[in-house]
Amino acid sequence: MLSMVGLVLAAGLAGWVDAIVGGGGLIQLPALFGAYPQAAPATLMGTNKGAAIWGTGWAASQYARRVTLRWAALGPAVAAAFVGAAGGAWLVTRLPARPLRVALPLVLLALLLYTLARKDLGQHHAPRFAGRAEAAWASVLGGLIGLYDGAFGPGTGSFFVFAGVRWLGYDFLHASAHAKLLNAATNLAALAWFGTRGHIWWAVALPMAVANVAGSWLGTRTALRHGTGFxxxxxxxxxxxLIFKTGWDAAGVLGWR
Structure with missing residues (x-):
């Protein structure tokens, strides 16, 4: 019972963070591993997706109602993200995850330093592309990050946001709104893969999903109220x-701790 209460609280906080900028899995997935240390990792990852997709979907619907989305580019990008995530889920059974686990904190550190160095990054909404060019680039980014999400996962929402800001020219609020729909597509692909293989504990996932949606509702309202600077x-x-968490994991992989 106490474990379930802790998981519900973690899911609520994860939904708030994820609705604003992504990264809710940083909270929710470790909580599941802590509550059920003997469970199969695939089952805990599937349960995490089973809880998270509802909050992500809710946030996507709320942003779609309040933020002007670039649907001509977003539609193909969502499809590409779904296909990429499905391919990544298949690929993870064929390739070792060790190189990704070691490289990820370095990639995230470079992303963070670039964001801090560019004080104006993401402050103004000035899309770099239009029409087919925007759809093509959005699809490439959606497919590549979707592939990463299906194969590995940590930081996917943050990668979607950064790609929207840095490459497509969106401000942080619009990038986050678009990222929610893309992330919902990758979560759906992963959910289908885990669900067909019996790797979701719905008795655990559904109470967490309710809390995740509540956190997502609050997070969406917070982001819309405070804007791109927040x-x-x-x-x-x-x-x-994420840098701290993935760096700690990479140190374990390399035998440094």
Missing amino acids: VRGVFVAVVGA
Whole structure:
């Protein structure tokens, strides 16, 4: 019972963080591993997706109602992200995860330093592309990050946000809004893969999903009220936490701790 209460609280906080800038898995997945240390990792990852997709979907619907989205580019990108995530889920059974685990904190650190160095990054919404060019680039980014999410996962929401800001020219608020729909697509692909293989504990996932949606509702309202400067600040904090977490994991892989 106490474990379930802790998981519900963690899911609520994860939904708040994820709705603003992504990275809710940084909170929710470790909570599951802590509550069920003997469970199969695939089952805990599937349960995490089973809880998280509802909050991500809720946030996506709320942003779609309140932020002007670039649907001509977003539609193909969502499809590419779904296919990429499905391919990544298949690929993870064929390739070792060790190189990704070692490289990830370095990639995140480079992303964080670039964001901090560019004070104006993501402050203004000035899309770099239009029409087919925007759809093509958004699809390439959606497919590549979707592939990463299916194969590995940590920081996917943050990668979507950064790609929208740095490459597509969106501000942080619009990038986060677009990232929610892309992340919902990758979560759906992963959910289908885990679900068909019996790797979801729905009795655990559904109470967490309710809390995740509640946190997502609050997070969406917070982001919309405070705007792009607030989203940028949360982005920096979440990426910093991801660097610490993935760096700690990489140290274990390399035998440094």
